[in-house]
Amino acid sequence: MLLRLLLLSLVPAAASAQTALRIDGRIDEAQWRDAHVFRDFKRVQPYTLDAATVVTEARMLSTPEGIAFAFRCEQPADIPRVKPFTPRDRIRNADRVNVNIDFDADGKTGYNFTVSMSDSIEDAIITNENNFSTDWDADWQHAVQEDEAGWSVEILLPWTIATMRGSSTPTREVAVNVDRVVASRSERSAMPPVFYDNSVYLSGFERVMIAQYRSQVLDFFPYVSALYDLKHPGSELRTGADLFWKPSGDFQLTATVNPDFGQVESDELVVNFDAIETFYSDKRPFFTENQALFDLQSAPDGVILYTRRIGAASDDGSGNAADIAAAVKVNGNAGNLKYGALLAEEADDAGRRFAAARLLYPIGESSIGTLITSVDRPALDRQAQVMANDWRWAISPGLRLEGQFLLSDIDQAGVNSRDSGGVLRLLSNPTPQWQHIAILTHLGGALDFNDAGYMPRNNFNRALWESSYKRSNLPADSSIAAITWRGIGIYRANDDGDRLSAYGYLTRNAEFRAGGSHFLELRLDSAGWDDQITRGNGKIWRDARQSLFTEFESARRGKWQYQLGVWALQEGVDDWALQLESSISYSVNDRLSIDGEISPRWSRDWLIWLDGDRLASYRRTQWDTAVNINWFPRARHELRAKLQWFAIDAHDATAYRIGPRGSLYPDGTADDFSVNNFGLQLRYRYEFAPQSELYLVYSRGGYERRERHDDSIDLFTDALSLRDADQFLAKVRYRF
Template sequence: MRLPLAHLCALAFAWPGIANAATITVDGRLDEPEWATAQRFTDFRVTQPYTRGTPRLRTEARLLSTPEGIAVAFINQQPPGVPRVKPRIERDQRRASDRVNFIIDFDADGKIAYDFAVLLSGSIQDDIVTDETEFNPDWNPDWSWAVDEDEHGWCVELLIPWTVTAMRDSQAPTRTVAVYFDRVLGSNAERQAFPVASSERARFVSKFHHIEIPQYRRSLFHVFPYITAQHDFIRDRRDYKAGADLFWKPSAGFQLSATFNPDFGQVEADELVVNFDAIEEFQSDKRPFFTENQGFFDLRTPEDGFLIYTRRIGGESDDDSGLAADIDAALKLNGSIGSLGYGLLVAEEAGDAGRSFYATRLFRPLSETLSLGWLGTRVERPALDRQADVQAIDLFWQLHEDLSINAQILASFIKEHVIEEQGGRSNGDGAWLTASWSPSDRWEYELEALHFGRNFDFNDFGFQERNSLNHLQLSGEYEHEVNNEDSMLRSTSWGAEVEVRTNDSGRRLPGALALTQSNSFRSGAELEFEIEWESAGVDDLISRGNGDWNQPARRNLFVSYRRPVRGAWQIGGEVEIFQEGLSGYTFEGELVVNWFPRDDFNLELSAGPVYGRDWLVWGGEIDEDGDELGFRRYRQRTYSVDLDANWFPGRRHELRLKAQWLAIATRDGQAYVLDDGELQATGEPVPDFSANGFGVQLRYRYQLGVQSDFYLVYSRGGELELERASLRSSDLLEEALELRDADQLLAKIRYRF
């Protein structure tokens, strides 16, 4: 059934931010005559699962270029017999829901794209997409949307302003953009898209559909002052702060943002983490200044590396206080001169120990298939008498429609008084390359090669899991569509990955062979298996640089299942059995339950235990000769619970409860020492210990206007680590609820002028 153009529904959602664009009124009703002249896209195909077949429900997308911005419309057939899943959620939350996505690459070069998603409930999501498939939700621009539905289906209108980001060649009368449209059914997670592209495959953004549209010049100037008032109930102390963010965009080719005394009031709760590993835990950044137009600086490396990790700015101070550093000011500039894109980022922390951060970025397409970029960063750390410089050259080359190459050449230059006194080298180098080949819609391959020198270090401004690494990885995937309509399966896929690694001293690190098999059912359920064989090799991180351990071979098994939405419920879970320590087995499980009994209320609960017989922890002890290194080996139990509940009592009102509990209890501790690469038991017992953490945040938000909010946030929590006998889970939970390292109430107003 084809929905009519003037699809007038009984209910229209008019959210803050809705505006007029030429004669288009963003109300979800496609009754303006201009929509008849829009470019139309109707050849949607099923891409999740990746069958590329014709969907059973019709979707049509339309696009208009207007002086106000790019207007997009979706017309979605959905008769009464098809369930509608439409929970209201916070911005950028992921829940099962009926939704549409419009993703656009303004420069049509496959480097950065911008995702605008609208749910049937009227909630939204927005992301920056880099490195083909990496979605970052920490970006909340100003754009307009509206939803209208009736018994036959629903319509969506979007307006993406020309000032939403910086783009090259902004003075030309027309521009070529690359676009992607998709629609997801909440009841069975089926995704249909135009063009045929999937973010679950190696190439995504570079496969978007290219179109030419008229281009218009727009400008904006916004100031966002903020005021926070915080009361600390533990210290009975009040704290008041004020500052401002500034955004000036005279054109799409030049955009400047600045922040003064930026706000770090905790209106967004971080995930609770207890980390005993040698590698730090990555945390996303939701501060508006550091997410605005950050995609241009978003250069990543394999092994989950980020050359710029904005949480370093205002992170733990170098003065050994353990407190976060205050920031005086920061500035960011994005622009273009012809086809050359450029960017500048500067940030200054306060105080004698305050760090200075600098980043400069250039990027230029050399042809339709080849582009080249450069990033230079510097961090000055006066408290450590340290200066760190990093240089990176990045390349993207589309050799063929089905074959592409990404590569970087990197170098770091560290000046530090301690290093110079010891006569040590302070320069390091790195390089990596990935080649993606898709010879057909069913087959896909990827080759990845990487070298990080032993002195290569970009952690002063970036996030680097390790250096001293040589890494070669080959992976392949085959997708098979099940054409038998009587089969429960809709598609299956098989994958294989082999990895070989050494450190820069030539010692072999653990390698791996992984086999995966996933199944997509016609009901919408998904089932996945993975088995991995990890070879023996040297673990040169576990002792924090105090010696290499010859880690034995290991085997791991992972199974996950997610059932489709049934009524007000969706349930999923995963189980992993893996070897750790000296090859003892560990069981880890997680159950995830989503409940949305009403459109304006939803709840997600995830919980799971970990039972391990062989948990190995670096204890840090060194004997008087400096030869023997101390390790601790335990049986351990871990419990984690995460509750996220959202209620929307009115159009502008949001109430959110987020609570997390994470506890570790150990027993049967034994001491081990490292002897010529092997762990030897000393026969000495070590005290058992437990780590307990709890955090809860109750947040009320009122939308004062476009990008203007009032928050009232209550937060409480704490952490505790003690040497003691193992406690029962009920005792650990009771103890966690009484933890009170932090107990505060925060009020915040941020308003856009």
């Protein structure tokens, strides 16, 4: 508290001399009369670009405390008000407003702030034009008020919420987009009328010049957590702290000592038989704060710095997560140059040491940058360095060329390996209806950025073309308001001269005037090599195959909403599979909601790797189910129950070996097996002050594989008894 008072005493007196806005949802202060106004909202979902069916007005105002926004949303009595309370970052079907802002107005990083009619919130970071990550949780103010004619929202974004270039100047230019969603009509209207589904989104925001005020903050977050193991009775007590120091928008420092990453958030259950590892998001506060600068993605689906590597399974081979001793991160601006550095060290002799440095120099809406990562893994006698150079050239408002050059240098036990790769990407929006994307990718056979990043594969070449067309000039009596067509073609090969399966697909998404949508996708895969399935033990030849997927999403009808999809696909050697995808949501009332998902899959030819050059094709039944219950008994109190079950029954197998020219020839049979994965989490959260929370969490679940054939009922019954983990966690995190 003394540190906070000291910092506040350094804020210029002029800031405190003005009357502060009261963020209460009532837009009645005199300051709002001089605000920048956004009117004439246009519909972007459905993508008709005509006038919104209800009137919305938004205002933006620069204040000493931060950048403030106010929305006035008219909502006549004949439009249902959909206002369920939801957990943070989980607003799915509710009346809501969005503020999307790029504080540097350079099209590199944006921030999304969502407030629903129930005053539930989301916040996200926007990178690569339209990639949203809700892992980040920021400190900002918001309030909602309802009346007979509609509802109002006030939002205040503190000046210290993110790094901002040139924070000492009296004015700054920001880029802004505001939108509103009417849930009962599945309608989104925006000003300016840009849509996040377009390849050019962040760069299409409206530029606004505002007054700028200096601000600073020092936040100290100590925590204490107690874990009690019910299966193997015993307890564990942990303490640690996070420090966030923001002396100005041009420099921010984040540090952590002995961070606690207890299971207050649970990952989705996954059973992965593929050669590519599963990618998980990261909700840990230290790694989400000021992380946007480091968020450099690479085709196909790679990430140069993947923070889940830090504190992942230890290199000592135990399978346990490594403890993190300490970590520090700085972000700042020197003139136009943006810079960042991250250091993290794990505990114990097998602990890894991570380092990353980032430089980015914007030139208008163009830019050039470098990201370097370094990982020392003493238990493996391995050092890995990676450099990624990236650049973006904004040729015109609707035409952009981007590129990356990648280089890795790996030394393991005295053996050195170096290789390179690159990505070239062209994005074009010649009209609001048309957009095109072209991507060329080359990844060398020894290129490897998996020590600090996420790399699905190397030894890879790809050419991709994508075009989409949005049609909204449909007859007035048509039940469909807008249709989006998208076609994608992809050619793939490796550096060994093997032509991998090329594929293309055509999609059609129709949005109905009464709400809801229908999606249809047809995919065709050519014959080609699969060089990954055997994990380096040979390649197989795949014949041509096809698949068809269709899904209907209903509009909100009273307390219900549902989705239903059907996917028919060829897989394995040459046979078919069928998968159903369904979800349903029911609101008992605004404070209690239940939603469930179930996706069964029946395969007649599921081909997986066994060992060496041996594979097997199984008949498979797979169940992927989840149930979530969210209850908000009172303000700042949240109770959540989450149950997941993932099961596979594989039987009647035919074993194969790889023959000449990648053909598969029968080689006897393989054992039946079943897999069960079950997880249950009960979580109570109480926010007793902003960013100060109490968690009480009960978790139970486990994983089991049995060498036998089980039916679905037996699998589910057995899943309920799984108990690899059975524990109770209490955690308090307090903000000073």
